[in-house]
Amino acid sequence: MPLNRRDFLKLSAAGVGGALCADAANAAQRETKQLPPDAVGMLYDSSLCIGCKACMSACKDANNMPPETPGQPTPLWDTPPETSGRTLNVIKLYQNGSAEHKDQEVDGYAFMKRHCLHCVDPSCVSVCPVSAMTKDPMTGIVEHHADRCIGCRYCVYSCPFGIPKYEYEDAFGQIQKCQFCAHLQAKGVIPACCDVCPTGASLFGTVEDLKQESQRRLQMQTDQEYEFPRGKLGGGRPGHIAKASRYLKHVYGEKELGGTQVMYMSAVSFDKLGLPTNVPDFGYPTISEGIQHTLYKWMLGPAVLLSGLVYVVHRNTRNHHDDDHSDSETSSDKGTS
Amino acid sequence: MSTHAPIGGKLFTRPFYFFLLLFMIALAILATRFIFGLGSVTNLNDGYPWGIWIVIDVMIGTAFGCAGYAVALLVYLFNRGEYHPLVRSALMAGMFGYTLAGMAVMFDLGRYWQFYTLMMPGYVQYNSVMLEVAWCVMAYIVVLWIEFLPTFLERFGLKNLRQKLSKVLFIIIALGILLPTMHQSSLGTMAVVAGHQISPLWQTQLLPPLFLISALLMGYALVPFEAILASMGLRQPMETSLLAKISGVALAVTIFYLVLRFADLLWRGALGFAFESNLDALMFWVENLLFIVPVVLLAQRSSRTNPALIFISAVSLLLAGSIYRINTYIIGYHPAAGGTWHYFPSVAEIMLTVGIFSFEVILYLIFVKTLPVLHRA
Numbered sequence: 001m002p003l004n005r006r007d008f009l010k011l012s013a014a015g016v017g018g019a020l021c022a023d024a025a026n027a028a029q030r031e032t033k034q035l036p037p038d039a040v041g042m043l044y045d046s047s048l049c050i051g052c053k054a055c056m057s058a059c060k061d062a063n064n065m066p067p068e069t070p071g072q073p074t075p076l077w078d079t080p081p082e083t084s085g086r087t088l089n090v091i092k093l094y095q096n097g098s099a100e101h102k103d104q105e106v107d108g109y110a111f112m113k114r115h116c117l118h119c120v121d122p123s124c125v126s127v128c129p130v131s132a133m134t135k136d137p138m139t140g141i142v143e144h145h146a147d148r149c150i151g152c153r154y155c156v157y158s159c160p161f162g163i164p165k166y167e168y169e170d171a172f173g174q175i176q177k178c179q180f181c182a183h184l185q186a187k188g189v190i191p192a193c194c195d196v197c198p199t200g201a202s203l204f205g206t207v208e209d210l211k212q213e214s215q216r217r218l219q220m221q222t223d224q225e226y227e228f229p230r231g232k233l234g235g236g237r238p239g240h241i242a243k244a245s246r247y248l249k250h251v252y253g254e255k256e257l258g259g260t261q262v263m264y265m266s267a268v269s270f271d272k273l274g275l276p277t278n279v280p281d282f283g284y285p286t287i288s289e290g291i292q293h294t295l296y297k298w299m300l301g302p303a304v305l306l307s308g309l310v311y312v313v314h315r316n317t318r319n320h321h322d323d324d325h326s327d328s329e330t331s332s333d334k335g336t337s
Numbered sequence: 338m339s340t341h342a343p344i345g346g347k348l349f350t351r352p353f354y355f356f357l358l359l360f361m362i363a364l365a366i367l368a369t370r371f372i373f374g375l376g377s378v379t380n381l382n383d384g385y386p387w388g389i390w391i392v393i394d395v396m397i398g399t400a401f402g403c404a405g406y407a408v409a410l411l412v413y414l415f416n417r418g419e420y421h422p423l424v425r426s427a428l429m430a431g432m433f434g435y436t437l438a439g440m441a442v443m444f445d446l447g448r449y450w451q452f453y454t455l456m457m458p459g460y461v462q463y464n465s466v467m468l469e470v471a472w473c474v475m476a477y478i479v480v481l482w483i484e485f486l487p488t489f490l491e492r493f494g495l496k497n498l499r500q501k502l503s504k505v506l507f508i509i510i511a512l513g514i515l516l517p518t519m520h521q522s523s524l525g526t527m528a529v530v531a532g533h534q535i536s537p538l539w540q541t542q543l544l545p546p547l548f549l550i551s552a553l554l555m556g557y558a559l560v561p562f563e564a565i566l567a568s569m570g571l572r573q574p575m576e577t578s579l580l581a582k583i584s585g586v587a588l589a590v591t592i593f594y595l596v597l598r599f600a601d602l603l604w605r606g607a608l609g610f611a612f613e614s615n616l617d618a619l620m621f622w623v624e625n626l627l628f629i630v631p632v633v634l635l636a637q638r639s640s641r642t643n644p645a646l647i648f649i650s651a652v653s654l655l656l657a658g659s660i661y662r663i664n665t666y667i668i669g670y671h672p673a674a675g676g677t678w679h680y681f682p683s684v685a686e687i688m689l690t691v692g693i694f695s696f697e698v699i700l701y702l703i704f705v706k707t708l709p710v711l712h713r714a
Contacts, residue, residue: 114675129462130462146448150452165383166386168374168381278533
C-alpha cells in the first residue's frame, strides 16, 4: 500500500505543526505594500471640524447621490446615520455626559468624518475576484468599477473600516464607496469635501506633505493660535486661524493596518470616534494572501498533490476491480486490504 | 453477490408532493428577489452583507456534499475497498450538494449578470481567495457529474461508453479528491482577511485546516445519516457493519479536530473569550459540545454497532460543522461598519434555504428510485 493511514497521520501532523509555527512567526505572511509614488490623501482634524456638514452636501452633489431622510414624516433634510449605498461621506458626533466641552472625552463632544480611508494595502482590492476594486498605482486612490463587479459583497464583508456598501433595495444594485472624487481629480479639481470645508478640517494634499503637516500640529502649543491651511495643502488659499487643540500624540492611519492615505488627528481617542485601534501594523491581506500564495505558488502544491493522487488512485482502482467494472461487479469487497 | 440497483416504487408519493410544495414556495421567493432586489426578501444589511444564503446554502451545503470526497478518500487513497458500497450514494449527495450550492450563489450575487467576468483573463484577480473557491467549485461540480456518469450509463445500457469511461475515471477520481481539499480549506481562508471583525474564538490562521477537517467530518457523518434515513424511510436493508466502521473513522477524525481546535485556542491565548457571558461564548460551547457528543457516544466499539447511537452522532456532527461555519461567518462576525447592526434571517430567506434542501430531497428520491444508486448486498 503506497500510503497507509499511519503515514497519512504523520504527514498531516507535520503539516499541522508547520501551520502552527507559521502562526507564531507569520512565516507565510507576504510583504507589506508601500505607499504609491504620487499618493494623494486627506488629513481630517477632528478638533477643527465644526460639524457644519457642508462636506456631506458637497459630496452628494459631486457624486449625484440622493438624500436620505430616515424617520422624517415629511422629508426635509439629508440625515444619513451612516455611510450607505446613498451616502459616501458622513459626519458623526461623539458625545459623553453633559457634552459641554468640544474635543473632550468626559462631558464633552467631538466630530468625526467617515468614508473610505484609501488603505495602502486595501482588503477590498485583495479579496475582489474580478478586479472591480483597484488601487491606482500612482495616486493610490481605491476605485470601484461596477461594470465588472459580480456583487459578491466580499469587499463589504472584509473591509476593516466597514466602508463599501451595497444597494440592497435595487434589483440591479451596485457597490458604493468614496472614490476620493477621482473624476474631479482627473480634471485638476480637489475632492468636493476638502474643497468646501470652511476650517480646513478636511485637508487635501500629497500623503508626504500631509504627514509633515500633522507633525507640525503635534508640535503646537495647546490653546495658542495658529494658521491652518484649507482646501489643498500648499494650494495658496488663505488659511483658517484657530487655537491648537490638545492633540493625541498619534496620527491615525500612519501605521494602522499597513497605513491609510486618509489620516486622522483628534483630541478624543480614536476608538471613541469609531476607528478600530486594537489592530496590527500590517494589512490583513498580508496574512490571507500569504497563506494562499504559500499553498498555491505556481499551482505547484496542487500539481504535485494531483500527480500523487493520480498514481495512488490508478493503482488502487486497478488492484481492486471495485469500481468500474460493474457489469461483472460481483465481488466489490474482494481483494480489499 | 453485491450490486447497485434502482429501488423502484411509486415516485409521486405524499412526501414527494410535500417537498415539491416547499420548492415552489422557494421559486416564488426567488422571483421576488430578482424583480425587487435582495433587500426585498432578505434581512441583509450594511453590517451583515453575508447571510444564510451564503453560509448555509453554499458553505454548509458544500460541506454536506463532502460525503463523496470523504468516502472517495477512504476507498481510493487509503485503499479501503470495503467502503465501496457507500461510494455511489455518497457521490450523489456530493453532486446534489455542490450543484445546488453553485445555483444558490447565483441567487445571492448582487450583480449575477456579470458572473462571466470570473472567467475573463483581463478581470480575474489571482490574490482573491474567492476566485480560487469559485473556480474550484465549478470544476468540482463537473467532476462529480462525470464520477456519477457510470450510474446513468448503466441505467441506459451503454456498456461501451461505460468501459471507455472506466479507463480514464481514475484521473477524474484523483481530481475529485484534490479539488475539495483545495476549496474546503479555502472556504476557511476566506475569513482570515476579516481580521478583527471576527472574534478570536474563530479568527485564526488555522481556519483552512479546521474548515477542511470539519468538512470531511460532515462528509463522514452524512453517509450514515443518509443510509439510516433511507433504510427507515425507503425500507432499505441497513449495512450496519459498514456504518460501524465509518463511524470509527469519524470518531478518530473528530478527536483529531478537537485537539487541533483547542490547541490553537490555547496557543493563541483566546480560550478566555469562551468564558465571557455573551452570545459568542454560548455559541462556541454549543458548537464544540456538538463535536464532543459523538466522541462520548461512539467511544466504545460496541456502541458503534447501535444504529440509534450512530444516527445521533451523525446528526450531532452535521450540526456541529454547520454551527462552526455559522459562528465563524455570522455569529462571531462583529462588523466594522459604524452603528449597531443585527442580522437574523427573514422568513423568506429561511424558506428559500428550505426550498433548496427540499429540491435535493426530490432529486434524491427520483434518483434512487430510477437509477442504480443504492447498494444491494
